[in-house]
Amino acid sequence: MATEARHSPWVRALVRVTPARIQWERVGLAAVGVTVPVGLSLLIDPRDATVIGAGALASMGALVGSVMDTGAAGAERVRRITLVTAAASIGFALGVLVYGHSVFTLVAVILATLISALSGAIGPVASKAGLYFLVYAVTAANADFGLDPAWQAPLIFLAGGLWRLCLTAVSAALIGVRLSPERRAIAQVYTALAAQLAAQSEAAASTAGLKLTNALDDAYDTLVASRTNITERDIRWQELVTILNASAPAVDAAIAVAAKQVVAPKETITYLRGVAAWIADARHPLPELPVTHSAGAEVVALRMALERVDRAVAQFSAAGSGRAEQLVAPDLPARQTFADLVHRVERPLSAGAETWRFAGRLVLCMAIAQGVSIALHLDRPYLVMLAVAQAMKPDFGSIFARAVQRGFGTMIGVAIAALTISLVPHGGWQILVILPLAALIPIAMPRNFGLFSAIMTSLAVLLVELHAGASAGLVSSRLMDTVLGCAIVLLIGYLPWPATWRAPRNLAKNVAGLARSIAQYAGIALEDQVTDSDAQRAAAARRALYRQIADMRTLVARSLSEPRIADAASAWMLEIAALERVTDAITAAATTQIASSTTVDRQATERAQAALRELADAIEAGRAPQTVEPSGSGPLALMDDEISSARAAASAWSTRNARSRKRVHLRREAGTEQ
Template sequence: MRGLRPQPAPVPWAAVARAAVALAAPLAVGLAAGRPLYGALVSMGALSGVIGDTADAYRMRILNIAVPQLFGALGVTLGSLVYGEGWAAVGVLTLVALVSGMISSIGAVASASGLLLLLNAVVGAGLPMPSPWWKAPLLLTLGGAVVLVLTLLGWPLRGGVPERSAVAAAYRAVADVLAVAGTPAYDEKRQAVTQALNTAYDLVLARRARDRGRTAGLVRQLAQLNALIPVVEAAPAAHLSGRPLPAEVPAAVRALAAAVETADGPRRREPTGGSPLGTHPGPPGTPGSPTTPTGPLTLPLPPPATPSERAVDHALRHAATVIRHAEPDPHNIDDLLGRPASLRIRTRRAIRDALLSHGSWRYGLRLALCIGLAQALVSLIAVPRSYWVALTVTFVLKPDFGSVFSRAVLRALGTAAGLVVAALVLAEVERGWWDVPVMLVLAALIPASTAKGYAFQTAAITPVILLLSDWLNRQGFDLVLPRLYDSLLGCAIVLVAGYLLWPESWHTRIGDRLADTVADAARYVACAFGPEADADPAARGRARRRLYRDLSAVRSEFQRALTEPPPTGTRATAWWPLCVAVERIVDATTAARVRVSHGAPPPTHVEVADVERQLRELAAGLRTSHVLVEVRAELEGDEEGVLAPLRQEVRAARAIASPQPNRP
């Protein structure tokens, strides 16, 4: 039911305009040239480009649009070669589905490429394409090129703007979390900080997809992001102190965000005496610590009154130093997520992972089974416009896009709603020039509806595809009911063969993912307070960033599992509080580390080892239990010490994990 509520997302007006032009213009050109079929095929290729244009940074948009189009050209070529070949088409599409599913596990671009490979293969095998064989892939690819050209028109004027905006958004998210420190709203805002940091690092590091070097803009944005990390680390300490921060603190962070967003050109280097960029500044007064900013660097911050406020104050002044004065040293920037390898090495790793990963084989076989069943069924039973069955299976059975169960239900409902619009268009609008303004309106609805949810996207895409398909087969209103039957049949195949009868649906892996995260939290405790904690603060920062990123992925997987029917949804509901507890454990560890860095007595090795041992036992219990685990011995330690809040969070997590009456 939540999927049927429109998400509160703004309308992407630029994407709306691009979609309208990219789909309507080829149709108009085709009509003017007397080749409406060619125009419809170019518009189909443009539709794939519009759906795949989901990135913000221009370099990533090139990959997201161009690479899948190449796979789509290959797919339609393979499909057209087996058009009308019966069981040969079943075998070829099943094999393509296996390959599509396996490469989808590599990453976002590979997932879109695998999707378009299979979609176009199904279309090529189900619709007559113009001869010779190379014409259809060329026209479809031309449609993607149209979208790519329209997308890149703004690059000369807005180059670097998405990256700067993402970094500034991360600063604003941190300002929001500092504004609610010490209040119940902290947890929600901290999750927004994690998401904002993930987005910013992904966009900035995406600029190095091909080049491992460091441009001035890249170095500056990495330095600004890295300078934000000490502020993020100080936030849990401020929250656990129970005392709200002065209003000037979040206001200062928002001022820094504005400075990041309006930054233009290289900064002059000034001898600030600050800590090396890419490392975490030490406590005030230690060598290499920026204690007193100079000149216009001064922030309107009140004098700090507590250790947590001193940590926030010190981190903010360091961030201001980086943003407003220093031009970073390109050889002293820590990427926090690891410096990317060369393109050749990453390609080899991706191919190896796709071939050897259990997950890629599981999804590939699952998709191949459903596509094979769909094609075999329509080969044995006369189903009008039968290629829609396999198309529906392809769209729905994408676990990396969300819950398979909810997507099947939402697609059926969205298709039914879209067919109402399609029926009006096909019944009342005669094929010809009137299709151009109609396509202009319908295409504009696709990006606007995509931001609202999957059911709304499906409802917007359905009439566009039917209108374009009618140019290929000229069936008019007679397309509507077969489209509904085929979609419902495809959803049923996914729900039965791809969900109900698939073992993975009933033996969810969320417990294993949560156990891995708890084990990582234990390693983070050891890293934060172990003998190497002070020697390599950058390594601690990398460990913390990876852990928060993993927690964000686990949270997304849990939210996906919550929409599944029992037993998966019920089990996810029971485990959900423990997922939140693990996030608080990481926050408490970070806060304790900040307190130690600012003068608090460090914990003893015995205390650290005890907390680490309890977390490892909890992780082991989660892996061996299908439900929940037994609570072990109580944690011992100084209740006034720096690890007291951490021990309290560990106790809470173990209490949540213990079996209780009436709990699933």
């Protein structure tokens, strides 16, 4: 029972299904995009293996586009699919070029592996492009698609990807005419604002605060992604940016209200919900700003913020549509220039030893997978390497978790494919299974990697089966080869490396970095905000810090699925929650300062910053934080209390960790004496 209790947290993390909204438009696009090419080939000639193989290849290309059809803004969706489809097609062409030449194949696989490993340092989309470049380079270099001449295969694959891209472009254009993704994203911000004010308990307020942070991040990402020369001159788009920026003071005030546990007026909550409904759909009535007479600096700040929101909403209501005569510079992160793109491409080459060490690990595992496949005379050696490539992507999550989930997902997927092959008649009836499986891609992808692997494995086996014909050996080899690849990842790419065993220390460094960022934010937020640029700078700092907190939560949550660091990750979750409350207290103090026209003592702010830096040093060193002088009374009193709570959480973990090390030391001494 003790062992079960100790391991159950990481087991639960492995099987946890993350809640996510079903995007029915993406479901339909995936189903149509993947099924139509292979379905047409079966209609043309269900007995011609060449025609069916071409249809299956086109469906594989559409499969890549379906996986990458993410994001809200149509322009961003098109860019993602274009980049990854191009990378996958180039990888496919590289594989076809070296097929049948063992030396060239090895060189090509190593080159593709290095590109895939380094792409993660550029960004998430580039990382996906690098992954699919490697996946299809390995696939094409180790498989014969039965087409003559061979260069037809990558062209057909590219055609399938372009077909899927066209579906997304048409759908995004129809939806984008009404700026629907942008409106929904901003409406979600005001819905989350209302939920933050309506929260009745500390737990509810924490959950609402996290949703508000995520909604803000999504809204800004959506507007930046949709920012083009055309949209910038659209009056409606400019006004949506204004409405989003108008939420910044309201967010600060809502955080202050929640931190001080002040009860927000019900009519204010109703107003915010009405604004959210109107932004999402203009057919809803535009709400009127309620008149409130509640006292208190936090409520006064909230009322002032809502007045700004009301002005922005009224301006948007009267704007109509058309082009702006004069372009107004939106208060959004700047679009990337060509120099920025070059810098991002150069980054992997100078990213440091850790990036190159991971590249070496991946190359080693791929080389071993290639060697094992040759030694065992596997019919489909690429399956082992594909399992290695897809599991060893640390920027997508824990390597351990992805390897385990990939293995179990493959078992489930193979079982589905085996049942389909055994029970569903041939001659095109498999389409009735491929269609719902393709529709499940956007549903399963954000929820659990194991579930996603099961669906992708089923589709891959069925698409190959249509071309190669029914074969029980195909199904069993798919299972055994993938399990072999996952074993290589765990035994060669995960367990022996120092980075695996230093993971708890690295987590502590990340949490310490968050504490130092909060100290910097305190200096920005609590200084006198005289001009609009001061307020914008403080708002930008707040957005960046809350996004960093959300990213830290994601990083630590991924670590919960690893037995080695699950306990440390659970402890750091508590510390991150305490540091988030410190951040809320700083925001509340800054909001109170502005609303009451008071000034926070600079020395008190510096003492608070010093306390946070000492906390960061203690977390990084693995010791209990030292006692520091309180910052003062008034607006900073709550911040002192929350810093004390964060110090207590860090002290509890350091004490627990010291006891654990002592027990290990005593056990080692006892073993030596025996």
